Amino acid sequence: EVQLLESGGGSVQPGGSLRLSCAASGLNFNNYAMCWVRQAPGKGLEWVSAINGNGGTTYYADSVKGRFTISRDNSKNTLFLQMNSLRAEDTAVYYCAKGGSGFDPWGQGTLVTVSS
């Protein structure tokens, strides 16, 4: 069974940084694209970023381009999201998900709160 476990969320002031991690198990990690999707409180899903299996190709939503960096360590089966210059509108639960034909499965999410 594939399992994804996010960590690294928390509270940060505007302009600050956080690094999210997503530990994967139960799969050949380097065979799959991975992504981050966020959900602001009471709002819908917003795709944030994706990375291919070997980490050589990345994609970003316009809302985070230039501020967030997605990466992966295939030797540790771990996905990362480095978030810099955080804004109040980045407040959300951040989910990691395995890519392919649809996002499946999803992790349980980690909450990021950006507030002064």
Add this chain to the structure above:
Amino acid sequence: QSVLTQPPSVSAAPGQKVSISCSGSSSNIGSNYVSWYQQLPGTAPKLLIYDNNKRPSGIPDRFSGSKSDTSATLGITGLQTGDEADYYCGTWDSSLSAVVFGGGTKLTVL
């Protein structure tokens, strides 16, 4: 507003059927596969349908998906109170080079 358009809410009685629409354009639904996700209250989203109309193992055949031109539809038959959730469509947008989601549809089983 979202690139993909869904109705904010739908409702039906237990045992009935409901359809949830997802409207897009030629750069997203019109040229890429559509997925559907179910998000029960307080939980992470779960994949219901992928590649327009395929169900992952464990998803009952009460759930179905279809696509025509630039629109997709999720169908749910034999509604149960446990189906009350938010439902999202999603696909790749070739012009944006980004994944796009619909705004979500809240299903109420009356």
